[in-house]
Amino acid sequence: MAAPFLQIDGVAMRYGGVEGTLALSGTSLDVAEGEFVAVVGPSGCGKSTLMRLVTGLWPPTEGTVIVDGREVAGPLSIAGMAFQNPTLLPWRSILDNVMLPLEVVQPHRRELRAKRGSYERHARALLRLVGLEGFEAKFPWQLSGGMQQRASLCRALVHDPRLLMLDEPFGALDVFTREDLWDVLQDVWLAKKPTVVLVTHDLKEAVYLSDRVLIMSARPGRIIAERRVPYPRPRRLDLTYEAGFQAIVHELRDRISDARRAVEASDAP
Ligand SMILES: Nc1ncnc2c1ncn2[C@@H]1O[C@H](COP(=O)(O)OP(=O)(O)OP(=O)(O)O)[C@@H](O)[C@H]1O
Ligand SMILES: [Mg+2]
Structure with a gap:
C-alpha cells in the first residue's frame, strides 16, 4: 500500500x-x-x-x-490554507488577495507574467462561484466577515493545491450560503x-x-x-x-x- x-x-x-x-x-x-x-x-x-x-x-x-x-x-x-479568522491582507484588493498564492507558489510564480490573463480569469471565476462577483476591486475591510471568509476560501483553492487545510472555513456564514459552499468544495474535490x-x-x-x-x-x-x-x-x-x-x-x-x-x-x- x-x-x-x-x-x-x-x-x-x-x-x-x-x-x-x-x-x-x-x-x-x-x-x-x-x-x-x-x-x-x-x-x-x-x-x-x-x-x-x-x-x-x-x-x-x-x-x-x-x-x-x-x-x-x-x-x-x-x-492551500483557510484559517478560522480570515487573514486577508488589508492593503490588497479582494482579487489581489485571492491571487496571492499564484505570486508565491511555484510553478505559478514563474508563469504568472505569461499567464496573468488566464490566472486572473480563474480567480474571478472562483469569486463568482462563492457569490463575490462585483467585489473583486474592494478591500477586505469593505466586506462582511462571512464575505472575507469566502474570499479566503478562494485564495486557498486558486493554485489547485495538492493539500487543502481548512479550519472552520464556513463558521461565519448563514446556513444557506454554507450549504452552497459545501457543494462548491465538493465539486472542487471531485474535479481535482x-x-x-x-x-x-x-x-x-x-x-x-x-x-x-x-x-x-x-x-x-x-x-x-x-x-x-x-x-x-x-x-x-x-x-x-x-x-x-x-x-x-x-x-x-x-x-x-x-x-x-x-x-x-x-x-x-
Ligand atoms: N498562540 C498560542 N499561545 C498560547 N496558547 C495557545 C496559542 N494558540 C492556542 N493556544 C492554546 O492551545 C489550546 C488549543 O487551542 P486551539 O486553538 O488549537 O484549539 P481549537 O481546537 O482550534 O479550538 P476552537 O474549536 O475553539 O477553535 C487552547 O488551550 C489555547 O488556549
Ligand atoms: Mg480552532
Missing part, C-alpha cells in the same frame, strides 16, 4: 515553554492521498494547533509531521482530488463532505475515534435528511459529549 500523503506521528505541542499550555499530546493520524477527512472535537482541544503544525507554521514540541514523504520543517507551499483536512464544529458538514470523520479528545488533544462515511459522491443535500445520515451525526455527537464529560470529570477537585 502507498505511504499516506499526510502522516502525523506522536505529535505533542506545548505553547509557552515547559510550564505552558499542552495543546496536543500523542496525536497520530494518517491521511491517504486524495482523501477528505474532517476533524471534530470540543472547543480548545487543539484542532487549529494541529492545522498550524501540518502547514509548518510552528514546529511540534515532540513527534513528526510528514507530507508527501518529507518531514515538514517550515511553511508548506503545496498546501486534493487531500483535504477540514476542521469543523458542524457535524452535518463533517459527514456530508468527508470520507472519514476524526474525533479529538478534549485538551491535550489527540485522535480518539474515527467514523467512516459510506456515501458515494456526488452527495446531494437531500442526503442530510435521511435516517442513516442523521444516525451518523448523532453517533458523533454522543462521542464528542463523552469526550467533554471526561474532561469535566478530570477537572473535578
